[in-house]
Amino acid sequence: MKQSVVQLFVTCLVDSLFPSVGESTIAILEGQGLTVEFPFDQTCCGQPAFNAGFQKEAKSMARHIVEVLHDTQGPIISPSGSCAEMLTHHGPELLANDPDIAPKAREVASRVRELTAFLVNDLGITNVGARVEEQRAAYHSSCHGLRGLGIDDEPRQLLQQVEGLEFAELPEAETCCGFGGIFSIEMPEISTAMLDSKIENLMSTGADVLVGGDVGCLMHIEGGLRRRGIAIQVAHIATILRKGNG
Amino acid sequence: MSKVGFRDRASAAIKSKEALATAAGAKRFTERRIQAAESFPAMEAARDEAQRIRLHTLANLDRYLEQFAQSATNAGNFVHWATDGEEANKIVLRIAEESESRLVVKSKSMVTEEIELNHTLEEAGIEVVETDLGEFIIQLAGETPSHIIAPVVHKTRKQIGELFAEKIGVDLTEDPEELNAAARFYLRTKFLEADLGISGVNFGVADTGSISLVTNEGNGRLTTTAPRVHIAVMGMERLVPTIRDLGVMLEVLARSATGQALTSYSTVITGPRQPDDADGPDELHIIIVDNGRSNVLGQSTAEILGCIRCGACLNVCPVYRESGGHAYGTTYSGPVGAVLVPSLLGLQDWGDLAQASSLCGACLEACPVRIDLPRMLIELRQRRVAQRLATPGLRRAIKTYAAAATRPTAFRVMMRAGGLAARFRPTTSGWMTSLPAMGKKWTSTRDFPSPETRTFHQRWKKSR
Ligand code: SF4
Numbered sequence: 001m002k003q004s005v006v007q008l009f010v011t012c013l014v015d016s017l018f019p020s021v022g023e024s025t026i027a028i029l030e031g032q033g034l035t036v037e038f039p040f041d042q043t044c045c046g047q048p049a050f051n052a053g054f055q056k057e058a059k060s061m062a063r064h065i066v067e068v069l070h071d072t073q074g075p076i077i078s079p080s081g082s083c084a085e086m087l088t089h090h091g092p093e094l095l096a097n098d099p100d101i102a103p104k105a106r107e108v109a110s111r112v113r114e115l116t117a118f119l120v121n122d123l124g125i126t127n128v129g130a131r132v133e134e135q136r137a138a139y140h141s142s143c144h145g146l147r148g149l150g151i152d153d154e155p156r157q158l159l160q161q162v163e164g165l166e167f168a169e170l171p172e173a174e175t176c177c178g179f180g181g182i183f184s185i186e187m188p189e190i191s192t193a194m195l196d197s198k199i200e201n202l203m204s205t206g207a208d209v210l211v212g213g214d215v216g217c218l219m220h221i222e223g224g225l226r227r228r229g230i231a232i233q234v235a236h237i238a239t240i241l242r243k244g245n246g
Numbered sequence: 247m248s249k250v251g252f253r254d255r256a257s258a259a260i261k262s263k264e265a266l267a268t269a270a271g272a273k274r275f276t277e278r279r280i281q282a283a284e285s286f287p288a289m290e291a292a293r294d295e296a297q298r299i300r301l302h303t304l305a306n307l308d309r310y311l312e313q314f315a316q317s318a319t320n321a322g323n324f325v326h327w328a329t330d331g332e333e334a335n336k337i338v339l340r341i342a343e344e345s346e347s348r349l350v351v352k353s354k355s356m357v358t359e360e361i362e363l364n365h366t367l368e369e370a371g372i373e374v375v376e377t378d379l380g381e382f383i384i385q386l387a388g389e390t391p392s393h394i395i396a397p398v399v400h401k402t403r404k405q406i407g408e409l410f411a412e413k414i415g416v417d418l419t420e421d422p423e424e425l426n427a428a429a430r431f432y433l434r435t436k437f438l439e440a441d442l443g444i445s446g447v448n449f450g451v452a453d454t455g456s457i458s459l460v461t462n463e464g465n466g467r468l469t470t471t472a473p474r475v476h477i478a479v480m481g482m483e484r485l486v487p488t489i490r491d492l493g494v495m496l497e498v499l500a501r502s503a504t505g506q507a508l509t510s511y512s513t514v515i516t517g518p519r520q521p522d523d524a525d526g527p528d529e530l531h532i533i534i535v536d537n538g539r540s541n542v543l544g545q546s547t548a549e550i551l552g553c554i555r556c557g558a559c560l561n562v563c564p565v566y567r568e569s570g571g572h573a574y575g576t577t578y579s580g581p582v583g584a585v586l587v588p589s590l591l592g593l594q595d596w597g598d599l600a601q602a603s604s605l606c607g608a609c610l611e612a613c614p615v616r617i618d619l620p621r622m623l624i625e626l627r628q629r630r631v632a633q634r635l636a637t638p639g640l641r642r643a644i645k646t647y648a649a650a651a652t653r654p655t656a657f658r659v660m661m662r663a664g665g666l667a668a669r670f671r672p673t674t675s676g677w678m679t680s681l682p683a684m685g686k687k688w689t690s691t692r693d694f695p696s697p698e699t700r701t702f703h704q705r706w707k708k709s710r
Pocket of ligand 1: 559560613614
């Protein structure tokens with residue numbers, strides 16, 4: 001795979017809610033000497049519809065994103081394990097029976113990488129030269145990146161190399177925070193109970209900042225912390241890895 | 247919808263004593279399972295093999311059922327077929343009457359919970375005594391199991407002590423040894439007096455016609471040997487082809503269920519008492535229960551019938567941990583229940599269970615036979631959508647979003663509009679404290695980030 005040019009798949013949540021995470025992702029990739037392209041007609045990977053059982057809608061969204069991405073070159077990098085997993089596994093599954101698009105979906109899937117997995121596994125980098133003010137960080141493993149793509153060590157390795165960051169193990173780091181997209185709206189009480197358990201575990205670490213790789217989970221946890229008046233910061237890993245890198 | 251569903255039951259259970267005890271128990275089981283798996287290097291290979299065996303059995307179930315019935319009959323058993331719970335209960339009742347049974351001892355069995363057998367027997371004036379300690383407690387309390395292998399995981403020792411003091415008149419204690427001894431003492435006479443023993447079946451072995459039972463208290467052995475007549479009630483999917491396959495299943499079952507290398511009592515029974523046997527029943531009946539299973543075999547969720555009832559998926563499930571088993575409102579709880587029950591009983595009444603998951607995937611990771619529970623939850627949701635059972639608000643929201651997401655210009659406009667509209671919502675340091683419509687449920691306990699007025703798309707365009 002030619003690696004001097006990469007594509008950014010920014011995800012719909014980053015696009016509208018956390019655009020700075022997209023900018024940090026670009027800064028990190030450019031810091032590695034890569035040229036970052038942004039296919040402008042990208043929208044959403046279709047996961048919200050897919051998980052909710054709206055297969056027809058999920059398919060049309062998957063089809064759109066495949067059409068937008070397949071005509072590009074280089075790895076397709078996403079600052080989200082969840083969306084990367086959707087494009088890697090469920091996109092090709094959804095489109096498997098449409099001969100005009102199925103090969104394209106598989107081709108796109110083969111190039112999709114979650115940001116930290118790309119840095120560590122494809123580029124072989126664990127130190128991106130990031131520096132932060134002295135702080136204690138806990139890492140939450142988001143479910144789809146962890147179980148769907150096996151991403152766990154990569155972000156930890158990267159965080160451990162960040163100057164100034166002390167790493168605190170989060171008890172039950174791999175337990176869902178209760179976001180689950182539509183789940184948090186359809187089952188708000190159970191979702192909140194899961195969030196409360198996550199926050200309880202987080203508070204036991206004494207961490208100043210919670211780091212994760214998916215803004216979906218992070219906004220859920222941060223929304224909970226804010227409502228409860230708990231002064232723990234929440235940051236996407238791209239935001240941390242960019243720090244001290246201008 | 248006024249019908250009480252999972253959401254209501256779960257909401258009522260959150261942070262209750264029951265839910266807290268459940269979470270603690272579920273975590274203990276999970277730790278033991280992980281330890282057991284780590285200390286058994288062949289675990290992953292055994293899981294692959296166990297999955298292969300179960301899928302192969304399901305794919306050839308008619309053939310193996312026939313073989314099982316034949317070899318079980320050859321071994322001297324009476325084999326009965328029941329299309330549903332009612333028929334199964336009638337068969338049990340008939341056998342009880344023919345054998346003039348007044349007292350029945352039972353060992354733990356989920357399928358008899360499913361068909362509500364105790365109820366039928368009691369109505370006919372037959373005394374039924376559960377002999378598994380957990381089931382015994384459940385029976386005393388007049389409840390239903392909240393976990394497929396640990397029926398009383400939702401109870402504290404204190405509650406159990408109080409229950410024993412009240413119901414069987416022993417001194418109040420929380421000591422598990424003493425409680426156990428009290429139950430044993432109470433049950434001993436029942437075992438000796440019982441006419442009929444009823445058990446479930448963990449696995450039926452097709453080539454030998456054997457049934458296998460695993461228990462940790464030995465009550466299963468007494469149930470199946472002490473009374474004159476033994477009835478084993480078996481869900482029709484519960485087969486393995488050979489004794490060798492049974493070995494593989496027991497290896498993964500014990501480790502995944504309780505974290506043991508092998509369950510304390512693994513029993514294989516092939517037929518009733520023979521002339522030179524020291525003990526055993528004079529008659530052994532095996533009732534093979536369909537009760538919706540053959541219908542599930544034809545569904546996209548057929549794989550769920552591969553389940554070996556280890557409970558690992560319940561133990562890891564954060565939804566189960568927070569809500570407890572009774573929130574599912576039925577015999578089978580947790581992820582397996584959320585797939586099995588709507589498949590068996592239909593989406594109209596039970597479809598909401600399929601929504602009771604954040605799709606975190608912990609269940610699939612834990613399942614010894616690698617049943618793809620998240621995939622099947624999505625399948626069930628797709629059926630709900632097709633049958634117009636999804637909430638109208640959700641339907642509208644997804645359709646609107648999907649329409650925009652397939653038209654890039656519309657999508658960019660929608661994203662920007664979100665940012666502009668958010669300006670009119672109440673916020674605290676940039677996060678919205680209240681959202682309208684469906685979002686209200688989010689913001690009742692959590693703030694929501696205000697969409698940026700300048701989306702990433704806009705920022706990119708500007709910077710290049
Ligand atoms: S679905 Fe799998 S993990 Fe859950 S009870 Fe069945 S066998 Fe065990």
